[in-house]
Amino acid sequence: MDFELSDEHRMLQKMMREFADAEVAPGAIERDRTGVFPEDIFKKLGELGVLGLPFPEEYGGGGADTISFVIAVEELSRACGSTGITYSAHISLGGAPIHMFGTEEQKRKYLVPLCTGEALGAFGLTEPGAGSDAGGTETSAVEDGGEWVINGTKCFITNASYARAIPITAVTGRRGSKKEISAIIVPADAEGLTISEPYEKMGLHASNTTEIHLENVRVPKENLLGRRGEGFKQFLATLDGGRIGIGAMAVGIAQAAYEKTLRYAKIRRQFGTSLSKFQAIQFKLADMAMKIELARLMVYKAAWLKDNGKNFSKEAAMCKLYASEACMEICREAIQIHGGNGYMREYEVERYLRDAKLLEIGEGTSEVQRMVIAREIGC
Amino acid sequence: MNIYVLMKRTFDTEEKIVIENGCISDDGVNFIINPYDEFAIEEAIRLRDAHGGEVTVVTVGAEDAEKELRTALAMGCDRAVLINNEDVEDGDQWSTAEILAAYFKDKEFDVILGGNVSNDNGTGQIGPRLAEKLGIPHVSTIVKIEIDGDKATLERDAEGDIEIIEASLPLLVTAQQGLNEPRYPSLPGIMKAKKKPLEVLELDDLDLDEDDVSGRTETVEVFLPPEKGAGRILEGDPDTQARELVRLLRNEAKVI
Ligand SMILES: Cc1cc2nc3c(=O)[nH]c(=O)nc-3n(C[C@H](O)[C@H](O)[C@H](O)COP(=O)(O)OP(=O)(O)OC[C@H]3O[C@@H](n4cnc5c(N)ncnc54)[C@H](O)[C@@H]3O)c2cc1C
Numbered sequence: 001m002d003f004e005l006s007d008e009h010r011m012l013q014k015m016m017r018e019f020a021d022a023e024v025a026p027g028a029i030e031r032d033r034t035g036v037f038p039e040d041i042f043k044k045l046g047e048l049g050v051l052g053l054p055f056p057e058e059y060g061g062g063g064a065d066t067i068s069f070v071i072a073v074e075e076l077s078r079a080c081g082s083t084g085i086t087y088s089a090h091i092s093l094g095g096a097p098i099h100m101f102g103t104e105e106q107k108r109k110y111l112v113p114l115c116t117g118e119a120l121g122a123f124g125l126t127e128p129g130a131g132s133d134a135g136g137t138e139t140s141a142v143e144d145g146g147e148w149v150i151n152g153t154k155c156f157i158t159n160a161s162y163a164r165a166i167p168i169t170a171v172t173g174r175r176g177s178k179k180e181i182s183a184i185i186v187p188a189d190a191e192g193l194t195i196s197e198p199y200e201k202m203g204l205h206a207s208n209t210t211e212i213h214l215e216n217v218r219v220p221k222e223n224l225l226g227r228r229g230e231g232f233k234q235f236l237a238t239l240d241g242g243r244i245g246i247g248a249m250a251v252g253i254a255q256a257a258y259e260k261t262l263r264y265a266k267i268r269r270q271f272g273t274s275l276s277k278f279q280a281i282q283f284k285l286a287d288m289a290m291k292i293e294l295a296r297l298m299v300y301k302a303a304w305l306k307d308n309g310k311n312f313s314k315e316a317a318m319c320k321l322y323a324s325e326a327c328m329e330i331c332r333e334a335i336q337i338h339g340g341n342g343y344m345r346e347y348e349v350e351r352y353l354r355d356a357k358l359l360e361i362g363e364g365t366s367e368v369q370r371m372v373i374a375r376e377i378g379c
Numbered sequence: 380m381n382i383y384v385l386m387k388r389t390f391d392t393e394e395k396i397v398i399e400n401g402c403i404s405d406d407g408v409n410f411i412i413n414p415y416d417e418f419a420i421e422e423a424i425r426l427r428d429a430h431g432g433e434v435t436v437v438t439v440g441a442e443d444a445e446k447e448l449r450t451a452l453a454m455g456c457d458r459a460v461l462i463n464n465e466d467v468e469d470g471d472q473w474s475t476a477e478i479l480a481a482y483f484k485d486k487e488f489d490v491i492l493g494g495n496v497s498n499d500n501g502t503g504q505i506g507p508r509l510a511e512k513l514g515i516p517h518v519s520t521i522v523k524i525e526i527d528g529d530k531a532t533l534e535r536d537a538e539g540d541i542e543i544i545e546a547s548l549p550l551l552v553t554a555q556q557g558l559n560e561p562r563y564p565s566l567p568g569i570m571k572a573k574k575k576p577l578e579v580l581e582l583d584d585l586d587l588d589e590d591d592v593s594g595r596t597e598t599v600e601v602f603l604p605p606e607k608g609a610g611r612i613l614e615g616d617p618d619t620q621a622r623e624l625v626r627l628l629r630n631e632a633k634v635i
């Protein structure tokens with residue numbers, strides 16, 4: 001057993017930490033206010049070779065492992081949750097399914113621009129009527145000549161405005177009452193496809209959350225991702241990986257909340273002494289430190305299992321569930337320890353809480369994670 | 380062009396100094412590349428990219444310095460050399476310069492870059508001492524370097540003013556803040572760093588005996604600066620304040 005990061009991991013962590021502190025953190029409050037997407041940050045991340053991090057070098061990727069991915073997500077999220085989710089979705093929702101299921105030609109065409117940073121990755125699964133029950137997809141794709149004709153609506157899709165092509169799930173046939181779901185890659189500029197940004201969100205203001213409307217969108221038959229009818233299996237596999245990313249985001253935001261709060265508790269004085277001298281506050285801080293440590297260990301373990309080719313569905317669900325709930329508790333206490341200041345934007349901890357709430361919802365709600373774990377333990 | 384960089388592993392600038400048994404403790408301390416040496420590394424990489432050749436980063440230190448050498452390789456240096464000085468007794472600036480001089484004795488080099496000072500001991504001696512031993516010119520605290528053939532044009536920070544200097548190669552320079560903005564190591568750089576050559580040399584390999592290079596400096600005492608007391612605001616009109624200030628400097632601080 002070895003709890004040490006490798007030299008590469010340590011170098012990457014240092015690089016990402018310095019980059020996040022210098023380039024990502026300074027604008028985070030402003031971006032939360034304006035909702036302006038951090039395009040320049042992603043340009044720089046592209047130059048650093050981080051946008052293709054876990055994908056093979058032959059497609060312009062970095063050839064790094066999942067541990068490296070969680071290190072990158074954690075450090076970005078520590079500085080800015082919006083940047084963290086954009087990056088995590090880009091890799092684990094946008095790039096991963098093409099890497100896992102795409103043909104050689106699809107990888108050349110769609111994965112390479114993701115690795116170089118020419119486009120961001122997105123994945124269209126959720127619909128107004130199909131969230132936790134993603135199998136309830138209503139979007140349909142009908143064969144017509146050599147083409148798929150796609151109709152439907154996808155909602156809450158991250159990064160789509162900056163994507164060049166979006167894999168979406170659609171019903172490609174029915175056997176009795178059973179739907180046949182497949183994934184199809186749709187070019188973002190296809191005729192009949194509109195992407196809008198209609199949402200006013202609670203947090204993650206600078207992340208791009210879109211609605212995709214597909215009306216008689218025609219794409220060539222070869223845009224089918226992987227095999228026909230395997231869409232359901234594919235997105236389950238995709239979400240397994242994505243959940244590790246959400247876990248890492250939670251660790252990053254929690255770490256930021258904890259660090260700010262520890263510093264504040266040492267400086268802020270009431271009743272003639274610093275807050276950190278009150279046992280009630282010390283216990284809160286001790287709990288925070290403990291939960292972060294545990295969450296990070298679970299995220300690393302899930303990533304390690306994935307890197308070593310072992311089953312990791314249960315651990316991915318566990319790390320996502322534990323880390324996101326711990327993160328919410330930590331952010332809530334962070335505001336509490338900041339008192340009235342914590343309620344103010346300037347102190348950032350209220351933003352952490354607003355950003356963190358998504359982590360208990362996206363890529364499977366906490367309830368869904370418990371369902372996954374229950375299934376895995378044989379209930 | 381053969382470019383060499385002198386690099387030192389030092390305490391992170393944010394570390395708090397703790398003294399234990401008369402020595403500075405490095406327990407649980409974060410280490411970094413000395414920030415001035417980072418400027419030197421960055422400039423060396425830029426010179427290589429502009430003129431071709433190879434960048435070798437050299438450190439005199441303990442085994443652990445391999446981490447910082449790998450970071451330098453990840454930034455873009457081509458090869459690294461670690462000269463182990465763990466057996467050197469009371470190693471000081473003289474020792475390090477002797478060791479480096481022995482290393483460079485049979486090397487061909489055009490430019491050697493180092494940091495202006497290290498952020499720990501801050502003596503700024505290694506560069507000038509080494510240049511002297513190698514019999515080559517040196518320019519310290521540079522903020523700009525341009526090379527044309529075997530001539531270099533340098534801008535040197537002279538206490539806030541700029542001195543423009545011409546020098547011939549081979550040359551040793553030390554970097555001042557403002558020389559450049561060091562790059563982040565890229566992910567491909569990090570992944571490649573492990574495959575780049577990193578040579579570990581013992582004093583034996585340089586035909587040195589540890590006694591030849593033991594330090595010439597005697598450390599009498601190591602202590603922290605006194606804790607900063609609370610500030611005092613003088614009252615009254617400017618005349619009274621000035622008189623009071625002079626009185627305090629003379630009678631309390633005893634500095635005039
Ligand atoms: C900011 C943001 C970004 C997103 N990005 C993407 C994206 O890029 N791509 C994408 O496809 N989707 C994305 N989503 C969608 C997200 O994955 C869904 O919102 C999520 O899966 C929940 O689905 P829902 O909103 O329909 O909630 P519902 O499924 O309607 O759930 C409502 C509540 O009911 C509970 N519930 C549902 N079923 C059960 C059950 N069987 N047992 C117990 N409780 C249950 C849920 O846990 C939840 O508490 C994003 C969402 C947000 C908010």
